[in-house]
Amino acid sequence: MVKKIFINIILLTMLVAILSGCGGAEQTTDKKPEIPKTNQNDIELSIPPVLQNSEGEVLKSDKDALEDVQNFINKQNTTKQGEVGLSIVEFVKLVESDAPTKYAFMAALVNRSDQEGSDIEMKFTITNKATNVKIYDGDKITLSEEQFGFLKPNHAIPFKITIPDMENITPEMTVQDYDFEWEITNSKMKE
Incomplete structure (x- = not known):
């Protein structure tokens, strides 16, 4: 993991050095280089305690879904530098026997800002596009x-x-069948 980050830093440094030499005259700026939207490989997935067993291992039922989340945030996520964004990745089947529902949306809150935070409260409106x-x-x-x-x-x-059972999730359905509106309403963010 550290090796991958180190290689990414070296590649980014080489790219900046090459691009800065292509302008003819020497240019100086105080502006920090922006990380391109397509380069999301610097986002690391933090597995929360709620998705781990007592030994700190990922729950078997969530392992595949978490791999899909990691792939999604590295290849398709559109959160811009300096922002916190939400990615709704896929449906997952809940295996808990006492669960009031059978399915859930697997989502990820992506932080591309300079702040860290906890106790993040979000407000959601999720609408089924077909039934409104x-x-x-x-x-x-x-x-x-x-x-x-x-x-x-x-x-x-x-x-x-x-996802409430009344939604009757079928194998043909995807997260694209829903509209998602969300906002962070409260959090403990700090620099």
Whole structure:
């Protein structure tokens, strides 16, 4: 992991050196180079305690979904530098026997800002595009520090949003069948 980060830093440094030499006259600027939107490889997935067993290992039921989340945030996520964004990746089947629902959206809160935070409260409105029914209408979800840890810069925290059984999720459905509106309403963010 450290080796991958080190290689990415070296490649970025070489790219900056090459690009700065192509302008003819020497140019100086105080502006920090922006990380291109397409280069999301610097986002690391922070597995929260709620998705781990007592030994700190990823729960077997979530292993494949978390690999999909990691791939998604590194290849398709559109969160801009300096922002915190949300990625809704896929449906996951809940295996807990006492769960009130059978499915959840697997999501990730992606932090491309310079701040870290915890106890992040979000408000969601999620609408089924086909039926125009809101399965969440301004409902709040909190990613508590105890269950989800800290959201560090250049990290993403995966979490689940349960889907009510009345939605009748079928194998043909995808997360693209839903509209998502969300905002962070409260958090403990610090630099």
